[in-house]
Amino acid sequence: MITFDNIGKRFGQLDALQDVSLAVRPGAVTALVGPNGSGKTTLIKIGLGLTRADHGTLHVGGHPADAAGAYRRAIGYMPQAAHFPANLRVGDVLDLVERLRPGEATDDELARAFDMDGIRDKFVGTLSGGTRQKVNAVIAFLFRPALLILDEPTAGLDPLSANVLKEKIRAVRRAERSILVTSHIMAELESLADDVAFLCDGRLRFSGAVGDLLSRTGERSLEDAIATLMRTERERAA
């Protein structure tokens, strides 16, 4: 669904990404994992066109990503933290995003599950962090794009809302749409992901099925497998 090919990005002296090639399969949930500062957010931002790669190519749905950004019609994005203008009402924010994507089929299932109708008239600045995160999630799932990019989607959500969101992610996968998700909660990713991509120091160290990673590392859980990979990387660096 989305293919990063030989992507490189430097910020000053820092090699944020080095020759990263990664393909997210249609109808699969791909977990993007790695230590802090490994390049996960940079890769996501390159996928969205927020950050420009120094080299490499990006294809979405088999087509090269255009500079004008029309390819983002195929993408729904949930950033890590929800920041909306404090003096807008929830309804203003939802309407704005909906009207920026005219003609797209909408999906109000998550909006109903999170009771957006009940808070439409509230000012964003008066909402708790968790409720703002629900609005953030609703925006990402408001349409039916072929690909969803979710950056720490359950951060700040209460357990019930996190469950609702994870169930929605599974429903999207059942509908043969793709998801690229990052999280620091490995147990959560293990319950959702088909594939895993492990980034460390801007390099892609593993990309494949979760089962393959478990076999390769000899571990029984994704958390242990990722910890083993990180330990190996640290030893290699030393």
Next chain:
Amino acid sequence: MNVVTLVLQAGLRDLSRNRWIVAYTLCFLGIAEGLFWFGGTGPQVLLSLLNLVLLVLPLVALVFGTIHVYASREFVELLLAQPVPRRALFTGLYLGLALPLAGAFVLGAGIPFAVHAREGASAAGVAALLAAGIGLSLAFAAIATWIALRTDDRLKGVGLALGVWLAATVGYDGLVLGAAAAFGDYPLERPLLALMLANPVDVARVLVLTQLDVSALMGYTGALFEHTFGTALGTTIAALALVLWWAVPLGLAERRFGARDF
């Protein structure tokens, strides 16, 4: 509705409810009304308000504008992740900042003059004051946007905005006085005219004062400007200079917005 209009509408909705913008409007309203209340005639109020406009308006547009752009960064990222062109998004975001600032000033300063229309302030003078205020709001909002887009560190950005304000108000006057005193024996007309056009605050001041019969308040550069160009040509040149002070920083900010990594 197009992207620019949608983003502008959201900006207007947000900032029209912003307490600082409301306070800014009420501040101008209160001061102008107070000046009338304490017996000022229309021309006196206009001149008093001009001094306030030249000092406060650039400060508010620069500091509020810079902070607003920084505070909007994550929301801008969310909007950029939608299938919208960067240029249209930038235009909507800039207008969503600059128009509420200009509108707050027009309401705050304009309503008292409308209410006290019979107290002698010339229509041309009031129009020039409002036009200069709008021009300064648009220009300094563009400079603030450019600063915030160029400087990732918020503290540095706000510091830079304050530095620009100090340079355009206090520093500039000192420079003109110093130059006039130090090089009094040399022909300084051309350099001082260039210096005047290099400062949007002085351009706005001259733009308003050329509409009023107050030669004594022109100041050195203003008097020189009117003497050199006359009223009609001077007004045109000052207005064009103010337009340039809006267009150039806006163009730089737009270019930066189009090229930068978020």
